[in-house]
Amino acid sequence: MSKRPYVICLMMTSLDGKILGEKWGKDDRVQLLTKSFEEAHDAIGMKAWIVGRATMEKDFTKFARPVYKEGALQINRADFIATREAKSFAIAIDGNAKLGWESSIMLGDHVISILTEAVEDSYLAHLQEVGVSYIFAGATTVNLQMALEKLKTLFGIETLMLEGGGRINGSFLNEGLIDEFNQLLLPLADGRVETSSVFEIAEKDRKLDATLFKLESMKQIENDVIWLKYKTIERV
Missing domain, CATH: 3.40.430.10 (Dihydrofolate Reductase, subunit A)
Known part of the structure; x- marks a missing residue:
C-alpha cells in the first residue's frame, strides 16, 4: 500500500x-x-484538491496579504490539525507563508496549508486562530513526498x-x-x-x-x- x-x-x-x-x-x-x-x-x-501558492492567491484568495497575530508566543513546529472530520479539503503549497487566510473554509472545503519550518510564529498563531490546518514539510523548502504522506496519515486523504x-x-x-x-x-x-x-x-x-x-x-x-x-x- x-x-x-x-x-x-x-x-x-x-x-x-x-x-x-x-x-x-x-x-x-x-x-x-x-x-x-x-x-x-x-x-x-x-x-481533496491541491494547488500552488501562485494559483491559490490569483484564483481563490485574491492576493490577500498574510496576517500576523500580534504578541504571538513561540510556537513549536508541530503539525496543526484543526479538524479531521471535514468532508473535503482545499490544500495550498505555501512554503514561505505568503497567503493571507481570513477563514478556514474555501469553496466549502477545509483549508490545509503546507509550510516549511522557516515561517514566523505570528503567522502560525493567526492560522490557529482562524482554524486553518497546517503541516510542515521541510526546513526551508517543501518536500512534496513528505507533504503527501502527511496528508494521507493525518487527514485520511x-x-x-x-x-x-x-x-x-x-x-x-x-x-x-x-x-x-x-x-x-x-x-x-x-x-x-x-x-x-x-x-x-x-x-x-x-x-x-x-x-x-x-x-x-x-x-x-x-x-x-x-x-x-x-x-x-x-x-x-
Missing part, C-alpha cells in the same frame, strides 16, 4: 498546451469553454487532485508523484510565448528526461472539448 495519496493531475489547456485561461479574454464562447474544468472536477469527484500551476505540476512530475493526468483540450489557441504550460521544470532541477504516459480514454464532451485521460507508466 502506498504511503501517499493517488495523485490525479487535472488541467484545461489550449491546443498549444497553455493553461492561463484569464489570458483568453471575456468572450462568451471562451467562458463557456473554460466551464468544462469545474464540470470535469465535479465528475471525477475529488475529496487517499486520492488527491492536482490543479496547477505549471511549476507545481512540474515539481510533482519531476518527483514522480503524478499517477494520472486528465487533460481538457479546448478548441482554442493561445500563441503567447510567455504563457505558462502544463508542466514547467527548471533545467537545474530536472531529475529525468521525460515521463511516459499511456492513453486510457478519450472522449469529446460539450463544445468540442476533448477529455484525455492518461496513466503514468515510466520515467526515462
Whole structure:
C-alpha cells in the first residue's frame, strides 16, 4: 500500500498546451469553454484538491496579504490539525507563508496549508486562530513526498487532485508523484510565448528526461472539448 495519496493531475489547456485561461479574454464562447474544468472536477469527484501558492492567491484568495497575530508566543513546529472530520479539503503549497487566510473554509472545503519550518510564529498563531490546518514539510523548502504522506496519515486523504500551476505540476512530475493526468483540450489557441504550460521544470532541477504516459480514454464532451485521460507508466 502506498504511503501517499493517488495523485490525479487535472488541467484545461489550449491546443498549444497553455493553461492561463484569464489570458483568453471575456468572450462568451471562451467562458463557456473554460466551464468544462469545474464540470470535469465535479465528475471525477475529488475529496481533496491541491494547488500552488501562485494559483491559490490569483484564483481563490485574491492576493490577500498574510496576517500576523500580534504578541504571538513561540510556537513549536508541530503539525496543526484543526479538524479531521471535514468532508473535503482545499490544500495550498505555501512554503514561505505568503497567503493571507481570513477563514478556514474555501469553496466549502477545509483549508490545509503546507509550510516549511522557516515561517514566523505570528503567522502560525493567526492560522490557529482562524482554524486553518497546517503541516510542515521541510526546513526551508517543501518536500512534496513528505507533504503527501502527511496528508494521507493525518487527514485520511487517499486520492488527491492536482490543479496547477505549471511549476507545481512540474515539481510533482519531476518527483514522480503524478499517477494520472486528465487533460481538457479546448478548441482554442493561445500563441503567447510567455504563457505558462502544463508542466514547467527548471533545467537545474530536472531529475529525468521525460515521463511516459499511456492513453486510457478519450472522449469529446460539450463544445468540442476533448477529455484525455492518461496513466503514468515510466520515467526515462
